[in-house]
Amino acid sequence: MAVTTQKAATSLGDRVALWRAGLARVSRAFRSQPEPRSIGLFARGRQLVAGNFLFAGRLVQAPGTPIWDVAAPDADFAAESHGFVWLDDLAALGDSVARKKAQDWTHGWIARFGRGKGPGWTPDLTGRRLIRWINHSVLLLQGQDKARADDYFRALTMQTHYLSRRWSRAAPGLPRFEALTGLIVAGLALEGKASLVRGAVAALARDCQREVDTGGGIPTRNPEELLEVFTLLNWAAQALTEAAMTVPTELTVAIGRIAPTLRALRHADGGLARFHGGGRGIEGRLDAALASSGVRGGTSSGAVAMGFARLASGRTTVIVDVAPPPEGRAGVNAHASTLAFELTSGRRPLIVSCGSGTPFGEDWALAGRATASHSTLALDGSSSSRLGKGERGFAARAQVIALQQATDSHGQHLSVAHDGWRAGHGIVHSRILTLDSQGRRLTGTDMLDAPHPADRKRIQNLLARSPEGIGHSVRFQLHPDVDAALDLGGTAISLALKSGEIWVFRHDGVAKLALEPSVYLEKGRLQPRATKQIVLSSLMAGFEARIGWTLAKAQDTPLAIRDLDREELPVPV
Numbered sequence: 001m002a003v004t005t006q007k008a009a010t011s012l013g014d015r016v017a018l019w020r021a022g023l024a025r026v027s028r029a030f031r032s033q034p035e036p037r038s039i040g041l042f043a044r045g046r047q048l049v050a051g052n053f054l055f056a057g058r059l060v061q062a063p064g065t066p067i068w069d070v071a072a073p074d075a076d077f078a079a080e081s082h083g084f085v086w087l088d089d090l091a092a093l094g095d096s097v098a099r100k101k102a103q104d105w106t107h108g109w110i111a112r113f114g115r116g117k118g119p120g121w122t123p124d125l126t127g128r129r130l131i132r133w134i135n136h137s138v139l140l141l142q143g144q145d146k147a148r149a150d151d152y153f154r155a156l157t158m159q160t161h162y163l164s165r166r167w168s169r170a171a172p173g174l175p176r177f178e179a180l181t182g183l184i185v186a187g188l189a190l191e192g193k194a195s196l197v198r199g200a201v202a203a204l205a206r207d208c209q210r211e212v213d214t215g216g217g218i219p220t221r222n223p224e225e226l227l228e229v230f231t232l233l234n235w236a237a238q239a240l241t242e243a244a245m246t247v248p249t250e251l252t253v254a255i256g257r258i259a260p261t262l263r264a265l266r267h268a269d270g271g272l273a274r275f276h277g278g279g280r281g282i283e284g285r286l287d288a289a290l291a292s293s294g295v296r297g298g299t300s301s302g303a304v305a306m307g308f309a310r311l312a313s314g315r316t317t318v319i320v321d322v323a324p325p326p327e328g329r330a331g332v333n334a335h336a337s338t339l340a341f342e343l344t345s346g347r348r349p350l351i352v353s354c355g356s357g358t359p360f361g362e363d364w365a366l367a368g369r370a371t372a373s374h375s376t377l378a379l380d381g382s383s384s385s386r387l388g389k390g391e392r393g394f395a396a397r398a399q400v401i402a403l404q405q406a407t408d409s410h411g412q413h414l415s416v417a418h419d420g421w422r423a424g425h426g427i428v429h430s431r432i433l434t435l436d437s438q439g440r441r442l443t444g445t446d447m448l449d450a451p452h453p454a455d456r457k458r459i460q461n462l463l464a465r466s467p468e469g470i471g472h473s474v475r476f477q478l479h480p481d482v483d484a485a486l487d488l489g490g491t492a493i494s495l496a497l498k499s500g501e502i503w504v505f506r507h508d509g510v511a512k513l514a515l516e517p518s519v520y521l522e523k524g525r526l527q528p529r530a531t532k533q534i535v536l537s538s539l540m541a542g543f544e545a546r547i548g549w550t551l552a553k554a555q556d557t558p559l560a561i562r563d564l565d566r567e568e569l570p571v572p573v
Contacts, residue, residue, distance in 0.1 A: 014166065018116035021161035026154045027190035032242070034189050036135045037235060037292075039285050040088025044524070048086055049097050055080035057359025059526050067105045068112055075119065082113070082120030084132040091136050102139055107148055110155045116162075123167050124175035126159050127182025131235065134189050157193070160186040164196040167203070173211055173218070173330070174225055180204045181232040188243040204236060205248035216257035217306030219330030221323065223265040224278030226306065230258045231289045238292070259295035262286060264305035265319065267344035273308060273319040274342065276326065277333035277356045279523045309405065311412045314439025315346040321374075322416045324397045325385050331393035333358065333369075336383035338398040338418045339431045340374035343442060343551070348497040349479040351375050351551070355521035360528060368521050372475060377429055377446045377547075380471035384420030384429070396420070401428065411436040425470065426450045426458030427540075441552040446474050449544040456543050469539030474547055476505070476534040480520045484532050486513075493534055494554075501553060508548035511536035 047054065051063030056076035062069075067086075072078035087106075090098040113120055120129065133140065133156060141149055163183045170179040180200045187197035211218055211229070218226050233255050240247045265273050270287060271280030303310065307323025320341040325334035333356070343351040354373035357364030367373060371383035378384065388395025398420030406413045417430035430447040448470075450456045462470060478484055483496040487504065493515055495503040507513055518533035536547055 013169075014116075014121070017162050017165040018121070018158075020165065021158045022115065024157055024161040025192070026150075026157045027192050028150070028153050029191050030134075030137065030189050031191050031194075032189075034134045034137050036091060036138070037238070038085075038088045038132060038135050039282055039288060040085075040090070040092035041282065042089075042092045044086070044089035045091070045093030045098055048089060049093065049101055053081070054524070054526070055086075057361075057523075057526070066108055068108045078119045079122075079125060082109075082118065083125050083128040084109075085128065087132040087136050087139075091139050094139075099139055099142065102136065103142075103144065103148075106133070106140055107151060110151050114151075114155045114158070121162070123163060123170035123179035126163050127167070127170075127179040130156065130159055130163070130182040130186040131178075134185055153190075156186060156190060160190060160193055160196060164200070167200060171329075172207065173220065174228055176207055177204070177211075177229050177232045180207065181236045184236045185239045188239045188245070194243065194245075201240070201245075201248060204233075205250035208233070208248075208250040208254035212254040212257060214257065215304075215306065216254075216259070216261035219326055219328075220276060220333070221307050221326045221330075222276045222278040222333070223262070223272040223274075223306070223308075224281050226258060226265070226278075227262060227272060227281050227286055227289060230255065230262060230293070231285070233258070234289055234292050255293050256295050259290060259293050260297065261305040262290065264303060264310050265308060266317075267319065267342065267349065268312070268315055268317045269344050269347040269349060271344075271349070274353045274355050275308070275321055275337055275340075276335050277358065279355065304403070304405075309403075309414055309416070311414060311433065311435040312439070313412065313435055313437055316343065316435065316439030316442075318343050318433065318435055318442060320414060320416070320433065322400055322403055322414075324399050324418075325394050327393060327397060331397075333392075334385075334394060335369045335374065336371040336385035336394070336398070336420075337374040337376070338384050338400065338420060339416060339429060340371075340376035341433065342375065345439075345497060345501055345503070345553075346499055348481065348499050348501070350482060350495060350497065350503060352477050352479050352520065354477055354519055356523070357521045357528070359523055359525075360521065364521065364528065372473075373477070375476050376431070377448075377472060377474045379421055379425065379427070380473065382421065382424070384418060396423070402430070409437065410434065411441075422455060424458075425462060426455030427470070428455075441550060444549050444551070446547045446549075447544065448472065448540050448546075459540075459543060463541070469541035471537070471539055472545070473538070474511070474536040474549070476551075477518055477520075478532050478534065480529045480531040482531075484515055484534070486515055502556075503551055503553055505534055506550050506552075507536055510545075511538035511547050 053060045053070055058073045058077045060070050090102045167179040170176040183200040184197045187193045237247050309320045309322045311318040318341055321337045354368055357368030371378040384398040385394040386396045398418040401419050402417040404415040412435045414433045419428055421427040427448050432445045434443045450459050481498055485494055487494040493505040514535045516533050516535050518531050519528035520531045521528050
C-alpha cells in the first residue's frame with residue numbers, strides 16, 4: 001500500500017499555492033550543472049538496495065518492493081521517506097543498482113505525489129527534497145529518456161513555485177531554514193527561476209539574526225541541529241555565490257559565528273557532544289561543513305559555547321552542559337542534563353550521555369531526557385529539570401547560579417552549580433572538574449548543600465520523613481565499546497578502550513561504588529544498545545554531602561597510541 005494516509009497540503013492556502021504552481025512555466029534545464037554536496041552512508045545505501053527501510057527508528061523489511069509501496073508504520077516514517085535524505089545514502093553506494101533505485105523511486109514519487117498529494121507537501125520537507133533532487137541530479141538523470149527528464153524538471157518547477165508561496169508556513173528554526181534554503185538552491189539552479197528567491201534571501205537573512213545568537217548558538221542548544229543549520233546556511237551561501245548574487249551580511253555573520261561554536265562542541269574523535277536530542281552527527285559531515293564554510297581558526301578551552309564548557313588537553317576532550325535546558329518551543333526535546341559531561345580520549349568516547357530516545361518510542365524519549373540518563377548527579381527519583389503535567393517542555397528548569405573557569409600549570413578547572421532541587425528540597429548541586437595539562441586525569445567533586453536558612457528548613461522537613469537521608473547518585477554513562485570491570489577488590493573500575501588505552505575510575509570511599517546496566521540510545525539503530533554505567537550512591541543526612549572521584553589513564557598507558565583501526569560503520573539492522 002502506498003504512503004497516502006496523510007495529506008499535508010489541505011488548507012485553502014496550500015490548495016491555491018499548488019494550483020498556481022501547477023500553472024507555472026516549466027524550467028527545462030539547469031543554469032549550470034549542480035554539484036553533489038550532501039553526504040550519505042554507504043552502509044545505509046546497501047540496506048536500502050536490499051529492501052531494508054529504516055526511517056525514524058522503524059524498520060520495514062520489504063525486499064524487491066518499491067519504496068512507495070511500503071506501508072509506513074507511522075507518520076514520522078512517512079515524513080522521513082518523503083524528505084529524500086535516503087538519496088544521499090544511495091549516492092554514497094553509487095553502483096548501477098543504487099542508481100536505478102534512486103531513479104525509479106524518484107519517478108515513482110512524481111507519479112503518485114507530484115501533483116500535491118501525500119504527506120510530503122510541507123515547506124520543510126519540500127525544501128529538503130528539492131536540495132537532494134538537485135544535489136544528485138546527475139545520478140537521477142543519467143541514462144534517462146526525454147519523457148522522464150521532462151517529468152523531473154516539471155516536478156522540480158512545481159515544488160519550487162509551491163515553496164515560494166508557502167515557505168513562511170514552516171516553523172521557525174531548522175524547518176524554516178530547510179524551506180528557505182531549498183527554495184534558494186532550486187530557484188538559482190533552474191533556468192528562469194531566479195526571481196523566486198529574492199524574498200527567500202531576505203527572509204533567510206532575518207532568520208539568521210533571529211535564530212543564531214551572538215555566540216553562534218541556536219535556541220534548542222542541540223549540537224547536531226546546529227550542524228544541520230550550519231550546513232544549510234553554507235549551501236545557501238554557495239548557491240548565491242555561484243549565481244553571482246550578493247550573499248547577505250547576516251548570512252555571512254551567522255556562518256562565521258557558528259563555525260567556532262561547532263569546533264567547541266566537537267570531541268577529539270570528530271563527533272559532536274550528544275545533548276538535548278542531538279547525536280554525534282554523520283561521519284565526516286562536520287569536517288566537510290567546516291571546510292566548506294571557509295571560516296578558519298580553532299577554539300580555545302575555557303570558552304562557553306551555546307551553554308557548554310570545553311576542557312581539552314593532550315588527546316582528551318571534556319564537554320560539560322553549564323546552562324539551563326532550553327525553554328518554550330525550543331525546549332520540547334530538551335534534556336535535564338545541566339552539569340552533565342562527556343569525555344572522549346583520542347578517537348574513543350569513554351563517558352557519554354545515553355542520548356535521545358525519540359527514535360525508540362515515547363517511553364524511551366522520556367527516559368533519555370531524565371537526569372539519570374546523563375553523566376552527572378541526580379537525586380533519587382527526581383531530575384534537575386522537570387516536566388509539567390501534559391507538557392513537552394520543562395515546567396521547572398535548573399538555573400546555573402555559579403560558573404568559574406581557570407587554567408594554571410596543573411590543568412584546566414571548571415566550577416559550576418545549579419539550583420534545580422532548591423525549590424523542592426532546599427539543595428544546590430555544585431560540581432568541580434579539573435583536567436590535567438596532559439589530558440591523562442580528570443578529577444571531580446560533586447557537592448550538595450543548603451546555602452540559606454530557608455533551604456535548611458526544607459531539608460529538615462525531608463529528613464523528618466526520611467531519617468536515613470536523601471538518596472542521590474553520581475552516574476557515569478559508558479560508551480558501549482568500553483570494556484568495564486570492577487578492580488582492586490571492588491574499590492575501582494578499570495575501563496579498557498579499543499585503542500588499547502586503560503583508564504581507571506576511583507572514588508574517595510564516601511559513596512557505594514557499583515557497575516550497573518545502562519543503554520546507549522543511537523540514531524540509525526533498531527534497539528537501544530546495551531552498555532554499563534558507573535554509579536556512586538550515597539545518602540545526604542545533613543545539610544551537605546560531598547563525593548570525590550577521579551578518572552585517570554593507567555600509569556603504563558603511553559601519552560600517544562596509534563589508533564588506526566577503523567571498523568566499518570554498523571549496518572543498522
